Amino acid sequence: MDPATRQLVEGVMRTFGVPIPNPRQWIPHSPTPRQELFLALQELEAFYGGAAGGGKSDALLMGALQYVDIPGYAAIIFRRTLQDLKLPEALMARAHEWLDRTPAKWVASDMQWRFPSGAILQFGYLDSEDDKLRYQSSAYQFIAFDELTHFTQSQYRFLFSRLRKLEGANVPLRMRSASNPGGRGALWVKNHFIPDGFVPAHAEAIRVWVKPITYEADEMLMLKDLFVGESLPVNRAFVPARMQDNPHLDQASYISSLYQLDRVTREQMLKGDWSIQVIGRQRFYGPMIEQFTAKPGVTGELRLKKDEFGTETPMFFPLDRGALEVWEPPQRGRVYAAGADTAEGIEMSEDPEAKSDPDYSVCEISDAMSGEQVARLRYRMSEAVFGEDLYTLLRWYNSPFFVPEVKGGYGRATLNKLLDLGYPQTLIFNKHLMDELQGLPPYRGDVSYHDLGWNTMPANRELLISLLDDAILKHKIEEYDSVGIEELRHFCYDARGKAKAESGYHDDTVIAKCLREVARIFAKKLAPMRARQDAQAASLSKTPRKYGQQPRRDVEEEQWWKSQQRRR
Ligand SMILES: Nc1ncnc2c1ncn2[C@@H]1O[C@H](COP(=O)(O)OP(=O)(O)OP(=O)(O)O)[C@@H](O)[C@H]1O
Numbered sequence: 001m002d003p004a005t006r007q008l009v010e011g012v013m014r015t016f017g018v019p020i021p022n023p024r025q026w027i028p029h030s031p032t033p034r035q036e037l038f039l040a041l042q043e044l045e046a047f048y049g050g051a052a053g054g055g056k057s058d059a060l061l062m063g064a065l066q067y068v069d070i071p072g073y074a075a076i077i078f079r080r081t082l083q084d085l086k087l088p089e090a091l092m093a094r095a096h097e098w099l100d101r102t103p104a105k106w107v108a109s110d111m112q113w114r115f116p117s118g119a120i121l122q123f124g125y126l127d128s129e130d131d132k133l134r135y136q137s138s139a140y141q142f143i144a145f146d147e148l149t150h151f152t153q154s155q156y157r158f159l160f161s162r163l164r165k166l167e168g169a170n171v172p173l174r175m176r177s178a179s180n181p182g183g184r185g186a187l188w189v190k191n192h193f194i195p196d197g198f199v200p201a202h203a204e205a206i207r208v209w210v211k212p213i214t215y216e217a218d219e220m221l222m223l224k225d226l227f228v229g230e231s232l233p234v235n236r237a238f239v240p241a242r243m244q245d246n247p248h249l250d251q252a253s254y255i256s257s258l259y260q261l262d263r264v265t266r267e268q269m270l271k272g273d274w275s276i277q278v279i280g281r282q283r284f285y286g287p288m289i290e291q292f293t294a295k296p297g298v299t300g301e302l303r304l305k306k307d308e309f310g311t312e313t314p315m316f317f318p319l320d321r322g323a324l325e326v327w328e329p330p331q332r333g334r335v336y337a338a339g340a341d342t343a344e345g346i347e348m349s350e351d352p353e354a355k356s357d358p359d360y361s362v363c364e365i366s367d368a369m370s371g372e373q374v375a376r377l378r379y380r381m382s383e384a385v386f387g388e389d390l391y392t393l394l395r396w397y398n399s400p401f402f403v404p405e406v407k408g409g410y411g412r413a414t415l416n417k418l419l420d421l422g423y424p425q426t427l428i429f430n431k432h433l434m435d436e437l438q439g440l441p442p443y444r445g446d447v448s449y450h451d452l453g454w455n456t457m458p459a460n461r462e463l464l465i466s467l468l469d470d471a472i473l474k475h476k477i478e479e480y481d482s483v484g485i486e487e488l489r490h491f492c493y494d495a496r497g498k499a500k501a502e503s504g505y506h507d508d509t510v511i512a513k514c515l516r517e518v519a520r521i522f523a524k525k526l527a528p529m530r531a532r533q534d535a536q537a538a539s540l541s542k543t544p545r546k547y548g549q550q551p552r553r554d555v556e557e558e559q560w561w562k563s564q565q566r567r568r
């Protein structure tokens, strides 16, 4: 608005007794040139990132307060935890310094500032993944994350869906965040905002950097309602932060305090260096992987044997280089969990490197309660054979809850075989359970064939890997297979921040273990019901066996297993 128009508008407002917007009333600091740049950005998403002490958090608070004179305006600023929010140097305390002696009112129970216009500024935290659900029915025009690298990408995306236009007012929608490099989420933040080729030296110029957005299908869906009849944003904005920008900071004492930190962190904090890479860094925590002790299991294969009643029973046949490795044979009454990754056919793989060393199909089984690995099937076979073998293997292990990956046609073909043979649908993972894992309420309707299996997508891959990460970090599982342990060691971040097998290694068992960890969650839930069924079956087995009933495993076979275990 040019000064003449502004004067005119203000004159009219004064005549009608409308309060004149005056952000200065709420914002006691004058922005530095770089903060000003950040505050003027028109992009939907913008990030103020880099060196410590540059005034990033301050800029978020200024941004939140820019429109509080507009009725109905709502802004929220997040920190990862409530404790973070309450830190004396954090933004909640700063807001008190700024607003305590103004007409704005603090409502502690809602962690909200309420302004005379009716606008609000709220503070929020997202400690655990499901904290985001508290904001499910809220709507904001300004959403900010301070220390963005402390958040997960899924939290950031979830809050994105809480942006809503304000009816009848020309208030921009803004997702704003600030952070130093480093922190658990540094990689996704870097990939999201920092343009390729950006180095700390570029930060000297006071300018905005943009990174073109490549949308994933679900993101487009999310933004569709926000941009009816408009084109979607094409860029994300990034303003690099430098400590030197902030004349209000005691830089000497700040720098000396940074010298307490390790070298990488210090570089990141001092220079805002996003390029200090974590390529090749292990995705799973190395020292915890080393706590697993590899030991050979018994290798062999399973075959179905028909008894005199026509019932097929899985029987184990030892073989020197059998694809099935068993550390603990099934025991009656135990609850197991299984996950499987079907390999893409050799001839279909686009990766020329993969052709010489194609992927394996892998099924991982563990004791659902103790988390101990009990068996693993790993080979290169057609999906129909894999499906048949899975059926036998799962039957042998008391029909556990099973999570098959179905991405691409191969997993589905394996699953089809399993269903044809009669494996119960209720023991197979479906997409509604995935929704439940992502925080939605349990689904009560029918599950259709197309819902079955785990469909890995960019949005849920990290969740899948996090479940195994958590189990490793807290030592809630025990792994025995040397191949799997080796794969865990070589599951690393690539240059784009994606966790996958280092070149020359496979990650099929890692993925199968991840899927097995998903299965464990549901296997444990089903355990009490299974125990009741087992008790019933046990009482039946005292009466003479009838056609179709589960036969007892050969006494001979059980003795053989005992001898094998004694030998090891
Ligand atoms: N424009 C300004 N006017 C006056 N003081 C400012 C201004 N910008 C920042 N400050 C002050 O400088 C100090 C550091 O700023 P701030 O906390 O926003 O930096 P930061 O980049 O978020 O730092 P960190 O990396 O440690 O989170 C704070 O005390 C803040 O109030």
Ligand SMILES: [Mg+2]
Pocket: 056, 057, 058, 146
């Ligand atoms: Mg800060």
